[in-house]
Amino acid sequence: MLIDCKSLAKKIEEETVELLKNSKKQAKLVSYALNPDPSTVSYLKSQQKKAQTLGIEYVMKIFDNSQELVENLKKDSQDETVHGIFVAHPLPKDIDELSVVSLINPEKDIEGRNPVNLGRLFFGIEDFAPCTAAAVVEILTSTTSLEGKKAVIVGRSVTVGQPVAVMLLRKDRSATVTVCHTKTKNLVELTKSADIVVVAVGKPYFLTPEMVKEEAVVVDVGINVVEGKVVGDVHPDVEKKAFLTPVPGGVGVVTTSILMYRVARNAFRGG
């Protein structure tokens, strides 16, 4: 069975509209990119469209050198009229990503990449949790109870695997969490015994129906292009025995709605 992520995204969007309506300030989002490839530009354009539909002012800043990006980041981080800052990833390989994301004002870091916001997760504070991880957790908590459940996360990235692990351990969730990766032995044994499986490995159809138990809840974080079609990390047949988020129209749409919600929340709080 497919998990209805679009309804969840819509619900978050309604809350966003409500916040914007009650905000005394014009909400503003600034998105950054450094020498972006066409797919990044197209992503930013869809972000722009979504923001404008909601009534959020949107500024796209595309740079061809990192110094200018850094100077602008510092300025916008202090600018009271800016409520959210987004930096498109991946950055070119010669840039130290950690030093760039550390410059984003943690309170405007809607994507949740500044290490301060990652560190706060250990304390259970998730206002600016990594946005994709926040979407995964939002989908899970709205789909199933988590207490005492076996959650297996496949993938250990900074933006998904690691933060989702920490977030699912929080006392109001209390899943038993296992993180797997390329060096894991007997992966199938682990995924097959799990009540919840989160997959973020970037390999099309990596998780097959044989690897999942009946009625498990499976969250597919993958976005892969195969023969011009966007597909996930999970084989679509998994939905025949388990609950599965679709790709596209799954984690991605919830992530976008969370990004916009955070901009609105900042504008609302700021006035």
Added chain:
Amino acid sequence: MLIDCKSLAKKIEEETVELLKNSKKQAKLVSYALNPDPSTVSYLKSQQKKAQTLGIEYVMKIFDNSQELVENLKKDSQDETVHGIFVAHPLPKDIDELSVVSLINPEKDIEGRNPVNLGRLFFGIEDFAPCTAAAVVEILTSTTSLEGKKAVIVGRSVTVGQPVAVMLLRKDRSATVTVCHTKTKNLVELTKSADIVVVAVGKPYFLTPEMVKEEAVVVDVGINVVEGKVVGDVHPDVEKKAFLTPVPGGVGVVTTSILMYRVARNAFRGG
């Protein structure tokens, strides 16, 4: 078999002495406490003794109000002659711990409690990892290979369970990591299948020999007082079938040596 943690601590101490010898600055550690109980004072005194033995200048600041503590923390964080800041925990319940530890200059945060230093763990940067977690990882890497091993962590604290999980996932270690806690079902099944078990639950003799497989590596983070005697979270008989860190003389001594090492490293780097 018992794991020889004292030799490991001694090795770290030798490196510390070497750094201090080659440092142009007098290393200085400032430790803070707010209305400490007698056991905290006694801990700080043993810390003082260790620092002085090594030639580290030691200042103990004991406050009876949080405002003074906060003002001093801010000042020492900026003071170039201070190379390490330690705040004794737990703080009184009416103090927001996160806001206090966030004031510590991350580069002097030898205990690794500032969220910035926790967040950096996700990126694999462990210069100021939580000190007890760092000791656990140091003991494990000096005892066994970790790649592909099943590591089960019992306990999900900010200072041990969560950071150890993230650290054992780092690519140069690559254990498969499971975090368990009070809501975990079938805990015995999990610990019994583990190659590595880390226990930090604060319950005397919580992990019994029946819960551990032959030749597993078991790290006991517990410090409990039972009938006037310090005992761990692991039953001593576990050492008959597995490799076990002693309590006392295990994780604790390595933690202290790491704290001193970090002060020395800062003094060395600073001149």
